[in-house]
Amino acid sequence: MAKRPPNATDLIHGDAPPGALARTVGPPIQKGSTVLLPNAAALYDDEHFLTYGRTGLAAQAALAQALAGLEGAAGVALYPSGVAALSGAMLALLKAGDAVRIVDTVYKPTRRFCDQVLTRYGVEVEYYDPAMPADHLFAQAPANLRLVLLESPGSLTLEMQDVAAIAAAARARGVLTVMDNTWGAGWLFRPLDHGVDVSVQSLTKYVGGHSDLFMGSAAARNPAVFSKLSQGITHMGWAVAGDDAYQMLRGLRTLPVRMGRHGESGLKIATWLTEQSQVVKVLHPALPGAPGHELWRRDYTGACGLFSIVLKPGNDADGFLDALKLFGLGFSWGGFESLALACDPQLKVRRYPKAYGGPVVRLHVGLEDPDDLIADLAQALAGV
Numbered sequence: 001m002a003k004r005p006p007n008a009t010d011l012i013h014g015d016a017p018p019g020a021l022a023r024t025v026g027p028p029i030q031k032g033s034t035v036l037l038p039n040a041a042a043l044y045d046d047e048h049f050l051t052y053g054r055t056g057l058a059a060q061a062a063l064a065q066a067l068a069g070l071e072g073a074a075g076v077a078l079y080p081s082g083v084a085a086l087s088g089a090m091l092a093l094l095k096a097g098d099a100v101r102i103v104d105t106v107y108k109p110t111r112r113f114c115d116q117v118l119t120r121y122g123v124e125v126e127y128y129d130p131a132m133p134a135d136h137l138f139a140q141a142p143a144n145l146r147l148v149l150l151e152s153p154g155s156l157t158l159e160m161q162d163v164a165a166i167a168a169a170a171r172a173r174g175v176l177t178v179m180d181n182t183w184g185a186g187w188l189f190r191p192l193d194h195g196v197d198v199s200v201q202s203l204t205k206y207v208g209g210h211s212d213l214f215m216g217s218a219a220a221r222n223p224a225v226f227s228k229l230s231q232g233i234t235h236m237g238w239a240v241a242g243d244d245a246y247q248m249l250r251g252l253r254t255l256p257v258r259m260g261r262h263g264e265s266g267l268k269i270a271t272w273l274t275e276q277s278q279v280v281k282v283l284h285p286a287l288p289g290a291p292g293h294e295l296w297r298r299d300y301t302g303a304c305g306l307f308s309i310v311l312k313p314g315n316d317a318d319g320f321l322d323a324l325k326l327f328g329l330g331f332s333w334g335g336f337e338s339l340a341l342a343c344d345p346q347l348k349v350r351r352y353p354k355a356y357g358g359p360v361v362r363l364h365v366g367l368e369d370p371d372d373l374i375a376d377l378a379q380a381l382a383g384v
């Protein structure tokens, strides 16, 4: 008997359900909003079944598990960007009537979220100087202080904080600590080991490593805190794609090798910069004698490629930047390529402004040959 031509039902149901997958070194990239469940009871059994794809499938679970190992966490929540991880963690942990203390060197979009969103929802926002000793910070704190946000080193001027002292003082008062640890990437510094409640990073930077992917993570050791972060994601409806999670996991595999090279080249270039007459200061915490070096030496196992320099007063930062050939001009960092930008326009919003002694330029040292980068900096400095 002649087989009838295929109809729409055949196109939808004509394939065989997948059998056991061949084992590859990376996780399968599953794509799915709908998750098919084995029986009617399972449809409403969220405790034993994953019932909807938004919470993440194989690749997201593999990435979260690997990051939990990196951070020493009970669980890691994934967000569509680093800013989403910072804002998501704060939204999940705060309520109207709470007060927060935010480090003054915080990443500018995090500051914007605190000033423009948290305040709208009745959270009192104040900034503190990164150098403020923990006991001063808490001596001045109101009774409704619920959360302290740290970012160390700050991503423009690289000011270091005494993370362990702040975390211990906060915990003694029942105040939560959240740290933006994008510089340390969980590899050079593990905030949870130092008493921080939530370690956040923009995975977009060093974990992704190729400047082509957005994602953020928030890691917690206390299961109750992690549960709040997860609930926050459920309430906000955030999701990350399986393809992105796969790519991020691929980046994580080579993080130590890349980070070693970023750190080594960065220090070589920073050291060379200390000897240049056009540079008055190098703001790199791993450089002996630089501000924050003692805290870095106490807490960190290495350095990444991000640091800043202060040009002699009167020198034209834009002229220097425009003369660079290998360093691209652009935001972000953590990728394989070297980047530079002027910091002063962003430093204007500081509550506790500091005199750095000249125009501040941030450099991200990528994976190029450091001698080529030095030659590029030398020719650009010669012109300032």
Ligand SMILES: Cc1ncc(COP(=O)(O)O)c(C=O)c1O
Binding pocket: 081, 082, 083, 084, 107, 151, 155, 180, 182, 183, 201, 202, 203, 204, 205, 214, 215, 216, 331, 332, 333
């Ligand atoms: C210190 C720091 N935290 C967070 C972020 C935000 O990351 P994302 O671009 O993934 O939102 C950035 C981005 O530049 C950053 O520099």
